[in-house]
Amino acid sequence: MTLPRQQPSRRPTVLRREAVVAAVPVAVAALLVAASPAAAGTVGAAGAGDPYFTLAGNGGYDVRHYALTLGYDTGTRHLDGKTVLTARATQRLTRFDLDLKGLKVTGVTVGHHKAAFRRDGQELVVTPRHALRKGQEFRVTVTYRGTPKPVTDPDGSLDGWIPTDDGAFVAGEPQGAMTWFPGNNHPTDKASYDITITVPEGRAAVSNGVLLGQRTSHGRTTFRWRQTEPMAAYLATATVGKFKVEQFTTPDGLRVYNAVDPREATAAAPVLKKLPSVLAWESSVFGPYPFRAAGSIVDHAPQVGYALETQTRPVYDRAPDLSTLVHESAHQWFGDSVSLTTWKDIWLNEGFATYAEWLYTEQHGGKSAQKTFDALYARPASDDLWAFAPADPGDGSHIFETPVYARGAMALQKLRAAVGDPVFFGILRAWAGGHRDGHGTTAQFIRLSERLSGKDLGALFHTWIGTAGKPSSP
Numbered sequence: 339m340t341l342p343r344q345q346p347s348r349r350p351t352v353l354r355r356e357a358v359v360a361a362v363p364v365a366v367a368a369l370l371v372a373a374s375p376a377a378a379g380t381v382g383a384a385g386a387g388d389p390y391f392t393l394a395g396n397g398g399y400d401v402r403h404y405a406l407t408l409g410y411d412t413g414t415r416h417l418d419g420k421t422v423l424t425a426r427a428t429q430r431l432t433r434f435d436l437d438l439k440g441l442k443v444t445g446v447t448v449g450h451h452k453a454a455f456r457r458d459g460q461e462l463v464v465t466p467r468h469a470l471r472k473g474q475e476f477r478v479t480v481t482y483r484g485t486p487k488p489v490t491d492p493d494g495s496l497d498g499w500i501p502t503d504d505g506a507f508v509a510g511e512p513q514g515a516m517t518w519f520p521g522n523n524h525p526t527d528k529a530s531y532d533i534t535i536t537v538p539e540g541r542a543a544v545s546n547g548v549l550l551g552q553r554t555s556h557g558r559t560t561f562r563w564r565q566t567e568p569m570a571a572y573l574a575t576a577t578v579g580k581f582k583v584e585q586f587t588t589p590d591g592l593r594v595y596n597a598v599d600p601r602e603a604t605a606a607a608p609v610l611k612k613l614p615s616v617l618a619w620e621s622s623v624f625g626p627y628p629f630r631a632a633g634s635i636v637d638h639a640p641q642v643g644y645a646l647e648t649q650t651r652p653v654y655d656r657a658p659d660l661s662t663l664v665h666e667s668a669h670q671w672f673g674d675s676v677s678l679t680t681w682k683d684i685w686l687n688e689g690f691a692t693y694a695e696w697l698y699t700e701q702h703g704g705k706s707a708q709k710t711f712d713a714l715y716a717r718p719a720s721d722d723l724w725a726f727a728p729a730d731p732g733d734g735s736h737i738f739e740t741p742v743y744a745r746g747a748m749a750l751q752k753l754r755a756a757v758g759d760p761v762f763f764g765i766l767r768a769w770a771g772g773h774r775d776g777h778g779t780t781a782q783f784i785r786l787s788e789r790l791s792g793k794d795l796g797a798l799f800h801t802w803i804g805t806a807g808k809p810s811s812p
């Protein structure tokens with residue numbers, strides 16, 4: 339199983355019992371409006387309305403595209419950045435926020451005009467010269483520089499631009515994107531990206547999507563990456579280091595780019611060799627792979643302690659084992675292509691990716707998913723596994739803990755047993771296909787499962803994802 343390797347913190351003893359099935363589907367629009375009373379006026383809200391990360395994302399606009407131009411000096415750890423966002427106003431805006439933590443902003447323009455700006459914690463507050471009309475497309479350019487520093491998440495882990503001995507490990511779940519570029523840092527707002535990074539010659543800068551080109555001059559190499567399909571900010575990377583690179587195109591036209599820290603190369607090779615077959619197997623189970631590019635970034639970053647499913651190209655803090663590769667690959671469907679609207683729904687990412695590991699084992703000569711379920715069910719009621727309801731981690735400090743991963747996967751095994759294999763795999767494919775390049779909520783998943791099975795699954799989901807404590811029967 340792939341769990342973040344930091345110590346899970348203990349759960350408070352008060353556990354909330356809430357019927358997940360009764361939860362009102364959370365519309366993105368409602369989130370934006372609910373975020374702050376100011377959202378009703380002409381000032382964009384400071385957050386997207388996520389109860390776990392109240393300042394994450396912003397109200398009043400939708401980003402269509404990010405163009406990032408970065409220069410990173412691995413010696414001084416200095417970053418020079420320019421971010422151009424193309425966005426559309428969803429309300430009249432006299433002022434709006436971007437998320438950015440640390441770094442020094444040297445200029446902001448909106449359209450052709452210089453805009454006023456100030457910093458307020460993680461908010462970069464922008465006042466354009468002219469108010470933006472509702473529906474107006476606009477372009478924001480932010481220039482900035484400084485030494486990026488990671489954030490410490492509520493669970494104690496490092497997140498964002500994390501320096502390494504030869505560059506930086508760059509990941510952003512759930513919050514770290516704002517440590518290296520200004521944006522709308524919540525998964526409700528997905529956009530396409532062009533990421534251009536210049537690093538000292540001899541280092542590589544590896545990002546999402548397809549490598550458009552690479553050029554070296556005067557001792558510096560520029561890498562130009564393009565992520566065409568919509569991506570949540572937390573899935574962006576620009577990992578820098580000394581890497582051995584391997585590139586090829588699969589028979590079905592998938593562009594694969596693997597970058598491996600030489601210190602991890604021997605351990606990583608046999609696992610990375612399986613990437614095409616893992617993606618082919620996952621495509622046969624979940625439906626077509628959602629992106630045109632694939633690959634891996636295997637860094638040597640022991641201080642990180644986790645891997646992340648960065649879009650098209652997961653980033654690993656060390657050579658992954660096969661289960662971890664299967665897990666991060668499955669996130670390309672569940673989490674990356676079908677995204678969360680609220681961090682509370684994190685089991686839709688982690689429970690599904692964990693279940694993919696169980697399925698892979700089952701279909702490759704190992705124990706059945708039911709056996710994995712049974713072994714987990716045998717754990718005593720006092721085990722951390724039962725500490726809280728997978729669909730209700732309570733706050734941002736528990737979103738990467740065992741109930742989300744393992745019990746979330748157990749819920750899928752219960753669903754499979756209740757509806758039978760043909761319907762179950764049909765549900766997984768319909769989920770990935772129907773919400774491709776978009777979003778999905780827990781309530782929508784339950785409705786889809788009920789519709790395709792013709793069964794009332796309220797009690798099953800209530801027990802397995804909506805209730806804390808060990809269920810009385812497996």
Ligand code: ARG
Nearest residue numbers: 342491495497511644645646
């Ligand atoms: N989504 C990652 C996984 O596949 C875990 C990321 C953990 N991030 C963190 N800041 N603790 O399991």
Ligand code: ZN
Nearest residue numbers: 665687688691
């Ligand atoms: Zn995961």
